[in-house]
Amino acid sequence: MVHKEKQRDLDALIKSNLLANQFLKKTSLVLIWGASKGGERIAEKLIDKGFNVVGFIDRDFKKWGKNILERPVYGDHTSLPAIEYEYIVIATTPGRADAAAILDSLGKVFKKDYIYVW
Structure with a gap:
């Protein structure tokens, strides 16, 4: 364990x-899709990097x-x-496909507007 x-x-x-080197700008307002342990982990690392x-x-x-x-x-x-x-950073494995489909339907573009990490 x-x-x-x-x-x-x-x-x-x-x-x-x-994410920091290829997808995000330091001034970006980042939303994490997924409020479980994976989302918390990636958010914590991004916050530590100043995002x-x-x-x-x-x-x-x-x-x-x-709050998390x-x-x-x-x-x-x-x-x-x-x-x-x-x-948006999608940080949920079980909800990844649904989140991406929703974002696509809203006109968001993979890698330009969102990406998934899990």
């Missing part, structure tokens, strides 16, 4: 480096209105118009 947690932290670090993570979006209504890393957890995709963001 200890090695699994270390591996996940290292994975988040590597992916945050990739402005504005919050999380999650379909689990039990998380709505709570002092950032709000918003509702499902219907919350997007009320959130000020510039780039």
Whole structure:
């Protein structure tokens, strides 16, 4: 279990480096899609690098209105118009396909407007 947690932290670090170097601008307002451990890990690494993570979006209504890393957890995709963001990082494996399909239907472009890390 200890090695699994270390591996996940290292994975988040590597992916945050990739995001920082290839996809995000330091001034970007980043929204994390996925408010579970994976979303928290990637957000923490991005915050450590100086990025402005504005919050999380999650379909689990039990998380709505709570905070993770002092950032709000918003509702499902219907919350997007009320959130000020510039780039979305999808950090959920079970919801990745649904999140990408929703973002595509809203005219968002993979890699330009959003990317997934898990």
